[in-house]
Amino acid sequence: MSMNSTGRPTRANDAPSNEVDNLKNAALLPNEPLLFEIGDIDHCGVDLPDVKIDSEYLSGFEREGSLDLPGLSEPECLRHYVRLSRLNMSIDAGIYPLGSCTMKHNPRLNEKMARLSGFADIHPLQPVSSVQGALEMIEELAFWLMELTNTDAVSMSPKAGAHGELCGMMAIKAALEAKGQGYRSIVLVPESAHGTNPATAAFLGYKVRSIPANDDGTVDVSAVIDALEENAENVAAIMLTNPNTCGLFEPDVIKIADAIHQAGAYFYCDGANFNAIMGLVCPGDLGIDAMHINLHKTFSTPHGGGGPGAGPVVLSEALAPFAPVPFIKKDGADLSLIEHVDDSQSFGRLTAFHGQIGMFTRSLSFMLSHGKDGITQAAYDAVLNANYIKARLEKVFTAPFGNQPCMHEILFDETFLDGTGVSTLDFAKAMIDEGFHPMTMYFPLVVKGAMLIEPTESESKKSLDYFCDKMLELANDAIAGNAERFTQAPKYAPLSRLDETLAARQPKLKWIKGD
Amino acid sequence: MRYLPHSDAERKQMLDVIGVNKADDLFASIPKLAFKSKDFNLPDHSPEFLVQAKLEAMAKKNICASDAAFFVGGGAYRHHVPASVDHLIQRSEWLTAYTPYQPEISQGTLQVLFEFQTQVANLTGMEVANASMYDGSTATAEAALMARRLTRKNKVIMLSGLHPQYLDVVKTYLGDDDGLVCLSEADDANIGSIIDDKTAAIVVQTPDFYGNLRDIKSLADIAHAKNALLIVVITEIVSLGLLEAPGKLGADIVVAEGQSLGNPLNYGGPYLGLMATRQKFVRQIPGRLCGETVDASGRRGYVLTLSTREQHIRREKATSNICTNAGLCALAFSIHLSLLGQKGLAKLAKLNHARAVKLAQALKEIAGVELLNKSFFNEMSVRLSKPANEVVEALAKKNILCGIPVSRLLPNEKEAENLLILTATELTSDEDIDRLSSGLQEVLS
Incomplete structure (x- = not known):
């Protein structure tokens, strides 16, 4: 997910200083110095034999100076990273309803499976005959992905969602060039799209044409058709998120796919929100040509503080020949790897080696655990939870597209805060004081002060009720005129609001002694 | 289903609150034709x-x-990862947090990123580093694009010895334009006459794919004389415990694969890309950056910064479409490096080199094996008297995974057919080397 900065205050000075002295609970809310302040050049947490070497094979390239890398003994190390960890909010500690990020439970079985030495301790370039089990695991995950999307092919290479977008759009570009239509230069992107979509299109040299939304938050199909007619022969693709970032299923998705195909262009679908419809709707049935699946969202590989992700891309029959290398070939029971483009139409290689294998093991473990019944139920529960929040909050909160059920996330705007002196940002910071990670703020861009809440299927009814009770209490307090509770928040976090303007104006990106 | 909390009774209560009869009613906006x-x-x-x-x-x-x-x-190395690293990264607060969008409750992740950036900058001898990339190969491609943006020039010269799959990734990212010039081993020596005023960057890997150490300082001088940048690629980051940091030798952008520290082999991923550069180039660096600031009470804290380079703000004008970094892999890297410190890293690097020297000596004794390196860190190439892929397959049957046949990566290069690349690390025992020696003797005789 992403957020934007529209209308978002970034100066700490906007908020009066924090009056609560958190350091009074220094063990639970530690103020931990930097590694470079507690470490020492002479400390070391690893025992290694001292060996003498001669420099025969070093050609005079040995290091002369110091590296300025302090070390920690093992107890110092444990304490540093345990203390720092306490400054983080996490899914395991409470609801983390970041819209478009699908912060669902991360089962620990998946961690255990990824650490089996038969998966974790094998090398990407050891003989293919010695890794048949790993290829079988990848093949099985690929099969689940193709079944659930009803598509014919999947590329397992992409390292993250945005890398998947690159993969899908490169396949589209290669397919157009193969048809002698490399001149097609425009990609249609709805206003509500993730920032990665226009960035990906531009990365490949395409001009981005923005498509406006209807008043109901869905893509204006007539604007798509107009754009196609205006630029006949020149549109390469549309990049559409479905369900979209307003939390709505695009009702005209099949019409859009037909129009795109009639114009000779391709349909890229951003699969960030697949969690709402998995097991119920197969994107392949809707006419998509390529869609990435964020394994770290829908299939629960841990978000890890910002990665690693994994973004396999399912492809239509039309695009399958252009998929990147490597891919797995089945020959009876034997599995082999095709690692070179040779005479094929593959667009090339997207990464060294074979993709995010450690993430694949986790996702397959998740899928096998859920089964097709559990996966479908998870989609039902994710949508149920979002609609439950919508039903409980919409009497006070304003849902700009609220006259219909939402999918797995509910979008509010800040209209309900008009005249209170409280912004979406202030509201989010006050949620921190109530023990919640805030929702996604100021994204999508199509509404003012967006609050995008995605509870996922992992939240119990009791957790949702507590969340809704507190959200209503906060909203009513803002409306009652207690702006201070919001503008001064957070008061009970390890730090109060941070000065983002200072950080950007005088970038200090590393520790320097005495600075 | 053990991961789904609701009972059917609770689902019914929730549907009642919503005001619908059944869960399917929530999907009424989906056209009938769209269902599976x-x-x-x-x-x-x-x-x-x-x-x-x-x-x-x-x-x-x-x-x-x-x-x-x-x-x-x-490009992927088996090293010992201390037990405490894997314990720490499995703590919920690291494993199940996301990108630190709310800095007040993400200071753990942010401080680690600031420490990570400092470690990477110091290790590579550069002024700044970002918060990590997907892996070394994609970081290399991003560095080439960054050099084009910085110099507003197009030509990128790839010296021989770059990992062949890295080169493939660069080709994919840069497209089929004529700006990409790939040199053969013989051409490398003529770099001085190949580089011209249209050159954005020279890209060199050290130790290179064949294990040779490359002369960074001379290449930096050649690049800078034409106002081009030198991009140094490192796939074995442990080498910097023993070899001079590229930043000290004139490199402008250093990219590396960081897997060797903290991260298991994982059959090729997830890994982490490192990227470091000069302070004056920072506004063209792709990916996340973490910076120091203060909170409203003046206390030191950290935030993601300079985000006007990034896709979520700049959309189609962003420096890259990259969104995530390799957070948890970067954490593992940072913990492992903090356990080692400068002293431990230097010892580890020496130990790796010593094991490799032992391996080289053993290989030189075997008939039908010719060591090709004059220099190496922990990796070397040999020419065998038989096709390397056959030797690799034969030894694999004896549980000896003896290295990489170059022909697997460069199948169309006839002279690569008998080339084998071998690596030793601190985990390579004398017994392993003995088994390899007798295995090779048997297969090559």
Whole structure:
């Protein structure tokens, strides 16, 4: 997910200083110095034999100076990273309803499976005959992905969602060039799209044409058709998120796919929100040509503080020949790897080696655990939870597209805060004081002060009720005129609001002694 | 289903609050035609022990490095990861947090990123580093694009010896334009006459794919004389415990694969890309950056910064479409490096080199094996008297994973057919080397 900065205050000075002295609970809310302040050049947490070497094979390239890398003994190390960890909010500690990020439970079985030495301790370039089990695991995950999307092919290479977008759009570009239509230069992107979509299109040299939304938050199909007619022969693709970032299923998705195909262009679908419809709707049935699946969202590989992700891309029959290398070939029971483009139409290689294998093991473990019944139920529960929040909050909160059920996330705007002196940002910071990670703020861009809440299927009814009770209490307090509770928040976090303007104006990106 | 909290009674209560009769009513906005057209050929949910059994059965079919005499490297290295690293990264607060969008409750992740950036900058001898990339190969491609933006020039010269799959990735990212010039080993020496005023960057890997150490300082001088940048690629980051930091030798952008520290082999991923550069180039660096600031009370804290380079603000004008970094892999890297410190890293690097020297000496004694390197860190190439892929397959049957046949990566280069690349690390024992020697003698005789 992403957020934007529209209308978002970034100066700490906007908020009066924090009056609560958190350091009074220094063990639970530690103020931990930097590694470079507690470490020492002479400390070391690893025992290694001292060996003498001669420099025969070093050609005079040995290091002369110091590296300025302090070390920690093992107890110092444990304490540093345990203390720092306490400054983080996490899914395991409470609801983390970041819209478009699908912060669902991360089962620990998946961690255990990824650490089996038969998966974790094998090398990407050891003989293919010695890794048949790993290829079988990848093949099985690929099969689940193709079944659930009803598509014919999947590329397992992409390292993250945005890398998947690159993969899908490169396949589209290669397919157009193969048809002698490399001149097609425009990609249609709805206003509500993730920032990665226009960035990906531009990365490949395409001009981005923005498509406006209807008043109901869905893509204006007539604007798509107009754009196609205006630029006949020149549109390469549309990049559409479905369900979209307003939390709505695009009702005209099949019409859009037909129009795109009639114009000779391709349909890229951003699969960030697949969690709402998995097991119920197969994107392949809707006419998509390529869609990435964020394994770290829908299939629960841990978000890890910002990665690693994994973004396999399912492809239509039309695009399958252009998929990147490597891919797995089945020959009876034997599995082999095709690692070179040779005479094929593959667009090339997207990464060294074979993709995010450690993430694949986790996702397959998740899928096998859920089964097709559990996966479908998870989609039902994710949508149920979002609609439950919508039903409980919409009497006070304003849902700009609220006259219909939402999918797995509910979008509010800040209209309900008009005249209170409280912004979406202030509201989010006050949620921190109530023990919640805030929702996604100021994204999508199509509404003012967006609050995008995605509870996922992992939240119990009791957790949702507590969340809704507190959200209503906060909203009513803002409306009652207690702006201070919001503008001064957070008061009970390890730090109060941070000065983002200072950080950007005088970038200090590393520790320097005495600075 | 053990991961889904609701009972059916609770689901019913919630539907009542929403005001619909059944869950399907929530999907009323989806047109009928859009619902799935087939039954899935997939099993239903499964207890934990059955899932475990199924995956364990797959895992057992693989020969893992710890069960073999193991000499495979080529951009992914088997090192010992201290037990505390894996313990720490599995703490909920690291594992199940996301990108630090709310800095007040993400200071753990942010401070680690600031420490990570400092470690990477110091290790590479550069002024600034970003918060990590997907891996070394994609970081290399991003560095080439960054050099084009910085110099507003197009030509990128790739010296020989770059990992062949890295080169493939660069070709994919840069497209089929004529700006990409790939040199052969023979051309490398003529770089001075190949570089011109249209050159944005020279890209060189050291130690290179064949294990040779490259002269960074001379290349930096050649690049800078034409106002081009020098991009240094490192696939074995442990080498910097022993070799001079590229930043000290004139490199403008350093990219590396960081897997060697903190991260297991994982059959190729997830890994982490490192990227470091000069302060004056920072506004063209792709990916996340973490910076120091203060909170409203003046206390030191950290935030993601300079985000006007990034896709979520700049959209189609962003420096890259990259969104995530390799957070947890970067954390593992940072913890491992903080356990080592400068002293431990230097010892580890020396130990790696000493094991490699031992390996080289053993190889030189074997008839039909010719060591090709004059210099190396922990990796070397040899020419065998037989095709290397046949030797690799034959030894794999004896649980000796003896290295990478170059022909696997460069199948169309005839002279690569008999080339084998071998790596030794601190985990390579004398017994492993003995097994390799007798295995090679047997197969080559």
